[in-house]
Amino acid sequence: MTLKVYLSGEIHTDWRDQIIKGAEGLDVSFDSAVTDHDASDDCGVRIMGAEPDKFWHDHKGAKLNAIRTRKGLVDADVVVVRFGDKYKQWNAAFDAGYAAALGKSLIVMHGPDHQHALKEVDAAALAVTETPQQVVDILRYVLTGALPD
Amino acid sequence: MTLKVYLSGEIHTDWRDQIIKGAEGLDVSFDSAVTDHDASDDCGVRIMGAEPDKFWHDHKGAKLNAIRTRKGLVDADVVVVRFGDKYKQWNAAFDAGYAAALGKSLIVMHGPDHQHALKEVDAAALAVTETPQQVVDILRYVLTGALPD
Amino acid sequence: MTLKVYLSGEIHTDWRDQIIKGAEGLDVSFDSAVTDHDASDDCGVRIMGAEPDKFWHDHKGAKLNAIRTRKGLVDADVVVVRFGDKYKQWNAAFDAGYAAALGKSLIVMHGPDHQHALKEVDAAALAVTETPQQVVDILRYVLTGALPD
């Protein structure tokens, strides 16, 4: 069994790297959005021309990013969505909803502070975690049956 | 043509009532989540028994609410999602993602302050609005072809 | 919002009647399998001719019943599956799996004795209940937002 995992959400800590490194040796492949914040914001106008209106500036970029995001979500077996401590992170919740509607196995990661605000998202998940290590442990268990010591 | 519209998101202002009242006389039906905040939070434990752990208290309730939310989203032709000024509102963004993945026509409503944070959600929408009146105008136009004066 | 509810599972107590009676006045319709045990067992051979081999006797009947069961499951918004105290009830678990794969909202009903054996089925459900009254309360809440006193 090979798992395709899409890592969505917070981009200001290295949680993706921790999961990818922790999962070394497992039969799993990872995808995620472009996590370079500036590139992600400006990709649309950089490639297709400037927009004086910030709404359309963002619109062009968000649609380009959607090409990658949807490909990643549609292809995935498992979607991990992490909510960090800051920002609205509505795109993370949007991805979670998108993944749920596609029937993907959803793993949510967030701290206890966000528990109540994320209850609808958690209710759609097959696992609610707090740390990258827990996600790694889940992937290892799902693929090999091995549990952490 | 009859439109089924699901109204998702912020529950602290009367935007739903404004839209429903404004759309009187149009061939449209509306559904939405239970908007009584206390009932929505406690429905699970009130019906199926108390939980000492807040996570499971919320979990039971969120799942009950999902019965109604998913029915509303699956049946809808148009999903309107409003983001208010306060709170995380991750369930609103989750609904938007769910609706997008189902191919529903998505209308987003929010103020200019949230424009950048909602750019991915807006990019998936067929209309981005600021007021209930604009949503009413859209529904009227879609159903009758009539534009506001 | 109108709910279509399919009632699956145990046929030796009057739980279906309790739910249907309890839900009077709500905008809900109910379907279920033929609950006359003898008719259900013999329908195939009674209509299409006797079979000397018990396997084919049962096979003919089970297939006829599947016409009704699948129609009920496919059309339903909510599938309630009750596991009673006796018998294997594998058809109830089969219906639960069928409903889950179709993305139906699943409500499971069983006593505490079966909790461990039904953990996989419960994990796919949006509500796990013990009594018909709880199912009625859920349907009322989902449709009207009202909670029991």
Added chain:
Amino acid sequence: MTLKVYLSGEIHTDWRDQIIKGAEGLDVSFDSAVTDHDASDDCGVRIMGAEPDKFWHDHKGAKLNAIRTRKGLVDADVVVVRFGDKYKQWNAAFDAGYAAALGKSLIVMHGPDHQHALKEVDAAALAVTETPQQVVDILRYVLTGALPD
């Protein structure tokens, strides 16, 4: 033609090994749930933290196992479900219903004692068998056209 086969159900005998060994040389790959009973029961709390309530202890584990089970069922061409002599095995029947709703080719394996209780499951199957050897013979025939001597 390559067949992907998911082996579901009873975990106390070596029927999976017999099929896998018997199918050596055929163009077929096998998946199944984690069959280590203790790991399967405790995986949720081991990775995501203890639960004092047995229901939630089991719930956490059952959801983790669902990540693997659904991946296996969704990817499979053929789902083999074995019902043993003991236990309720509702998860086996649940998997059979899930597979049937997805349109998978279903092969059921059980002894004659369970024939009547499993008639609805058998009615959804393309083959009803009693032994691992028969499953191997089916896989060989489907892939190569060769019949047993």
Added chain:
Amino acid sequence: MTLKVYLSGEIHTDWRDQIIKGAEGLDVSFDSAVTDHDASDDCGVRIMGAEPDKFWHDHKGAKLNAIRTRKGLVDADVVVVRFGDKYKQWNAAFDAGYAAALGKSLIVMHGPDHQHALKEVDAAALAVTETPQQVVDILRYVLTGALPD
């Protein structure tokens, strides 16, 4: 429960009328292809202009008839396909395959002479019958649970 039934196949006997008449009083609606043989053959050229080549003459008509046939098959809950004593009736078998792929409940009707030739079609059916009365009995049982005396 209301059943939508599509009646496909042989057009030279009054089996459709027998079923429709026998099902009076049941909550069932029937559709079928245009059964006027000449109209069915010539509809294309009569409406859209003559074709000197018989292939295109037939092609135009067959496509027009497909508008009705596919609507009937797609909308149906149950598809009844009758094979008569004469002619190739490949369109009946085509409809049966179409219905099976859509997951419709398939009822086949034919005499014992065709049993071997129709074994693949019968294998996809939930009931194999010989007479219109048996189909009526099935519809009555599925809808009401009542068996013939």
Added chain:
Amino acid sequence: MTLKVYLSGEIHTDWRDQIIKGAEGLDVSFDSAVTDHDASDDCGVRIMGAEPDKFWHDHKGAKLNAIRTRKGLVDADVVVVRFGDKYKQWNAAFDAGYAAALGKSLIVMHGPDHQHALKEVDAAALAVTETPQQVVDILRYVLTGALPD
């Protein structure tokens, strides 16, 4: 049998009215895009605010119109697409492709001058017509079996 028909394409002649009038008395309902050219072009900016850039002016309007168009196409049994003598009419061809991918029964209407340019669209259609009367004749035949004199 009731047919839902979506009328797409050219908006400068009264072909829609001719079909609707010709189909009086038949069990058919019609939908189409907003055919008021100015309203269709300006709906977006009229409701959601002016855009200095013509691209975004059109973009806002085209997306609003898509709410209606997609609802009409998704709900339809039959999609009629007419190509007139003038203009690019790419939206008509887009609708035809959209309808074809959804498996709708496609009827194309155009004059002989466009035959070669429309060959790919015609190849996806179940009928290629030249006049509104032919479409009416097709709808009558499909619904009643009656052919024109």
Added chain:
Amino acid sequence: MTLKVYLSGEIHTDWRDQIIKGAEGLDVSFDSAVTDHDASDDCGVRIMGAEPDKFWHDHKGAKLNAIRTRKGLVDADVVVVRFGDKYKQWNAAFDAGYAAALGKSLIVMHGPDHQHALKEVDAAALAVTETPQQVVDILRYVLTGALPD
């Protein structure tokens, strides 16, 4: 581009071999049913035990064969169905209907004698051919753009 082709229908001439040999060097893979007539008829009872009733003898075999047939049809890009001069060949027409409902590209092969009887099947096809060489020419053209001299 790689094409997966399923070859269905008549099993008494070597048309499959002619196509496979003719397509050597093209990026195409072929599947088909088991074409050993006796094995195909008896596979069910040989593996799962004898049946005194010919109907169930055939039923067991037809279901086993369906495991292979459906896998082949579901995986295919192109389905070629050949109707020979003899026999009812209802399974060929059934496969054609199944393939059409799945949206597969259908190529039909038959002699001119069967043109009228196959008009509904031909109407669902993207190509109607008479010889294996024509099928090879089509596959070569679709994959490489090269036409026969």
Added chain:
Amino acid sequence: MTLKVYLSGEIHTDWRDQIIKGAEGLDVSFDSAVTDHDASDDCGVRIMGAEPDKFWHDHKGAKLNAIRTRKGLVDADVVVVRFGDKYKQWNAAFDAGYAAALGKSLIVMHGPDHQHALKEVDAAALAVTETPQQVVDILRYVLTGALPD
């Protein structure tokens, strides 16, 4: 992440080659229709026999080409549709609609002259471009996150 890209539309300039060459080194594969105009027009009659009527001549060819086009569209992650300066190019708009209905990521390419006429197509796209270089830049960004200097 590997992208499958289908290049549809105008065949009289070398835009396809420019994109393919520009994308060298990226993890992307390309498909497109047969772009040899004469072969594309005549393939049907060359392989399956002449037709005196131009409509059927074109019909046979267009259907053969549809085998390739639909395979390419169904398999694609991204569909690029270019509208050139000349001709009706209805097949390009048809492909765009087909791709949109399948939920593919759509990139449209055209000059400013066609902006208004293509507004409905552009509204369904995730990117609207003018040059092959912009498409290459998009593919590179989507796959690697790198933006042009």
